[in-house]
Amino acid sequence: SQTIHQWPATLVQPVGSPLSLECTVEGTSNPNLYWYRQAAGRGLQLLFYSVGIGQISSEVPQNLSASRPQDRQFILSSKKLLLSDSGFYLCAWSAPTGHSGNTIYFGEGSWLTVV
Amino acid sequence: GESVGLHLPTLSVQEGDNSIINCAYSNSASDYFIWYKQESGKGPQFIIDIRSNMDKRQGQRVTVLLNKTVKHLSLQIAATQPGDSAVYFCAENYNNAGNMLTFGGGTRLMVKP
Numbered sequence: 001s002q003t004i005h006q007w008p009a010t011l012v013q014p015v016g017s018p019l020s021l022e023c024t025v026e027g028t029s030n031p032n033l034y035w036y037r038q039a040a041g042r043g044l045q046l047l048f049y050s051v052g053i054g055q056i057s058s059e060v061p062q063n064l065s066a067s068r069p070q071d072r073q074f075i076l077s078s079k080k081l082l083l084s085d086s087g088f089y090l091c092a093w094s095a096p097t098g099h100s101g102n103t104i105y106f107g108e109g110s111w112l113t114v115v
Numbered sequence: 116g117e118s119v120g121l122h123l124p125t126l127s128v129q130e131g132d133n134s135i136i137n138c139a140y141s142n143s144a145s146d147y148f149i150w151y152k153q154e155s156g157k158g159p160q161f162i163i164d165i166r167s168n169m170d171k172r173q174g175q176r177v178t179v180l181l182n183k184t185v186k187h188l189s190l191q192i193a194a195t196q197p198g199d200s201a202v203y204f205c206a207e208n209y210n211n212a213g214n215m216l217t218f219g220g221g222t223r224l225m226v227k228p
């Protein structure tokens with residue numbers, strides 16, 4: 001069966017510090033990978049998605065970036081965090097594009113507080 | 116795939132009652148729909164899905180109804196339990212968006228013992 005892991009689960013970072021959130025998926029090949037952000041009490045905002053190694057699409061311009069160095073690894077980064085970057089970050093995966101109507105499965109999330 | 120950033124509406128039900136959570140979707144070309152449950156501090160969890168060639172699909176204690184005429188989706192939870200308390204999101208997918216889902220704003224379900 002497929003599993004998704006993301007870490008760290010919680011972190012507190014000062015303004016201007018770098019960020020690295022990591023996500024890995026097991027039990028599947030060539031998945032689509034996603035990073036979402038969720039502000040407290042609000043819905044899901046798609047930040048980045050990737051259909052393959054090195055292929056990243058950005059949905060929202062911001063000071064965050066994503067990378068996919070390996071097939072089942074997805075990393076969310078920032079060089080300098082802003083207060084507004086605080087939130088709940090969710091990694092997710094789905095079967096490759098071309099399989100229409102595939103469910104997106106989410107990780108457990110990472111709480112980021114920028115102070 | 117960006118959701119509307121609205122404060123969440125809340126549905127409060129008595130334990131044992133049936134719950135109905137509604138969702139209006141935006142694209143008449145959407146052909147696949149999913150309901151997710153998100154407990155506090157956790158990632159959204161898949162509950163049930165339905166394709167546009169169906170009007171109804173049942174799972175364990177949950178039923179999803181799809182009305183394509185008015186672009187409306189509902190999730191019915193039978194005999195609601197305290198463990199059902201969570202935020203529920205609907206999501207829609209249409210073929211020309213690949214695997215991209217568009218999420219609704221979510222509804223908070225509170226179950227009173």
